[in-house]
Amino acid sequence: MIGVKGVTPTFPLDHLVDISAALLGVTSRDICSDVSVKEEVSIQGGPDSSCILYREEPLEIAPGPLQSISSETWQFLRFKNALDIPTMTLRRALLDAYIAFVHPSMPVLDLPRVLDSILMSQDECRLSPLLFQAMMFAASAFVETQALQAAGYRFRSDLRRDLFHKVKVIYESDMEADSTIQIQALLLISDWHDCANNPKDPYYWIGLAVSTAHRLGLHEKSYDGLASLRKRLWWCIYAQDIRVSLKLRRPRQIKDTIVTAGFLQEEDLEIGHVKDRVRSEFNKCADLFEPESTRQLNQLYMHSINLCVRIGRVLDDFYTPSWTRNVLIESPVLLVPKRPFSAQMDLRAEQAFEALAASYAVFSSEECLLAADIRGEVGSVGLSFAMQNAELHIMYHLARCILSHALLSSCPPFTSLLWKEKLRSATYDIISVLQLLCASRPQAAFPSICVPAVSLVTAIIVTGLDDKKEDQGVKDRSLSNYHFCMNIAKILQETHPAAYMISMSSNSGNCWLFR
Incomplete structure (x- = not known):
């Protein structure tokens, strides 16, 4: 009988316990006490050895209600x-x-x-x-x-x-x-x-x-x-x-015109x-489960979503799908800058730069980023903040790059110098973030956003090296940055094998991204 106050719990096969104890040379109390200890551990919520x-x-496989195997x-x-x-x-x-x-x-x-x-x-x-x-x-x-x-x-x-x-x-x-x-x-x-x-x-x-x-x-x-x-x-x-x-470098698959879902809050x-047992078992990451840490990480993610929305608008407003016969590219449809340049594009560009700058001002002022520690241990709040911070900065500078590149490709000659300077500035900023990541965590993987960032930066550098009008000092710095990007591309290949296309396309003289 089980669950009756004052009555010793019994089970249908309890009469076999004494026989088993005699064969094993132990007392039935030893067996029962061992069982009770296991039951107590289970009741306390400790992880099962079969988990x-x-x-x-x-x-x-434990089929759920929607699984049929x-x-x-x-x-x-x-x-x-x-x-x-x-x-x-x-x-x-x-x-x-x-x-x-x-x-x-x-x-x-x-x-x-x-x-x-x-x-x-x-x-x-x-x-x-x-x-x-x-x-x-x-x-x-x-x-x-x-x-x-x-x-x-x-x-x-x-x-x-x-x-x-x-x-x-x-x-x-x-x-x-x-x-x-x-x-x-x-x-x-x-x-x-x-x-x-x-x-x-x-x-x-x-x-x-x-x-x-x-x-x-x-x-x-x-x-x-x-x-x-x-x-x-x-x-x-x-x-x-x-x-x-x-x-x-392909068209987006989501069209904003059909989206009616509310913005993320x-x-x-x-x-x-x-649960306590989750905190106990994953104690290396226990600080990340704290309410304040999760709130701050959620805020950084919302900034990331906001940047993605702005990048999407840049792609829609300044790029258009185009057919290509490039053998280095699997898809025949790629994004290319819209042409010709118009006064309306110039106005939209100013608005886009202002919106990006406003987003940057907001996320870069987050207090939690003061605790960012790129050299921290895995599971530390500081390291998670630092990686999110690096990803946000790369996304922001990448957005500046693709916007400046689109305008430089289609604008009249008398305004090209302005967009060239903006493009160069954004490129240097991306390289600075990559250098920080590389110096601080040489054996660790980079965020996936680094792949398009390095691809675009490499394409811009190679194009600048081919420009005979470019200043020699700028070319020397560009050459140094090019070798750095090639080293980063090799690191990225360990995590993202497609990164080999960066070195392959640049070596062949055909920069595959946003040319």
Whole structure:
């Protein structure tokens, strides 16, 4: 009997305890006390040894209400090693990197709930294998080099390629029927572009996320209880669409004219209560769970969204899709500056520069950036602030670059000097941020926004070196910056293999981005 006050708890097979104790040479009290200790640990909420955080064997799929897995699918996923998970040490390092770097820049998950699911026992956990593997992949861009090498990966690109393969196989198996989880996973893998081995580039993956979001109506105003989640997910898609457009120089897939969803608010990003066991297990990142830290990181993310909106307007107002036959570029449709130059474009350009400057003035004055520490440990608030700060600055200067470049390409000769100076200033500012990142964290990965930034800066430098009218002092500085960009491109290749196109296109004399 169980649960009756004053009565000793008994179970149907209790009569076998004495027999087992006699065979083992122990007393039944020893066995019962051991069981009670385990029950007490379980009641206190400690992580089960079968939870994903500690498990060594492949993920066991626990179908949710929207999942239906056939035996054939199960065998296929096993055959493709799609359910294999990283070693325990690497897994923990990846989760720490996800909390510290990925979530602040792309808050697509209900992080406390997901982390709590990771700590649940195998029988209780209903965490999607697709989502978990996507989290591992996204975090692999930032995990410490020592952790991945200790797990047997020589290069970061090897780990990322392996994890991306797992996510891709699970996604294409149609195992995950929850559209929201599909979008979350697609966003987390949408930075990957392995030109040599996979023709499905970021434009393809973000296109799937956009089409699924349209089908769910995420771009429309919502009045239900999930309004905050829908808005957060939608604006993550919106921002990533613009980043991919910059990275690949292709047209945006989201049209502002059909978007009626309300703008993201600070309360939409609140992560809610973090359980004590989550804080305990991920104690390296415990400071990031504090309400004030999450509030400040959310503010920085909202500044990032605001910058993306302004960049989107620049792309719409000053660039237009055009067909190309360039063999170095996979897509035949690329963005090129609009021509001819007009007085209306000049007015819009001034307004765009003023809007960008206003955004910069707001985010650069955030008090939390005073605590930024680019040399901090993974999981520290200072390092997370510093990485967000670097990404914001690169996005701002990149927006100045693409705006100045569009005007320089189409303006009359008598105004070209003004735009050339603005372009050069923005280029130097991007290089300054990259130099700070490189000097402070030489073994760590860079934010993905660095890929289009380095691509554009390299193209601008090469164009300037070809200009016979340019001052020799400027050319010498440009040559030094060019060699620096080539070194950064090599570092970026470890995380983003497509970065090899930067050196390839510049060496061939054909700068592929925004020429």
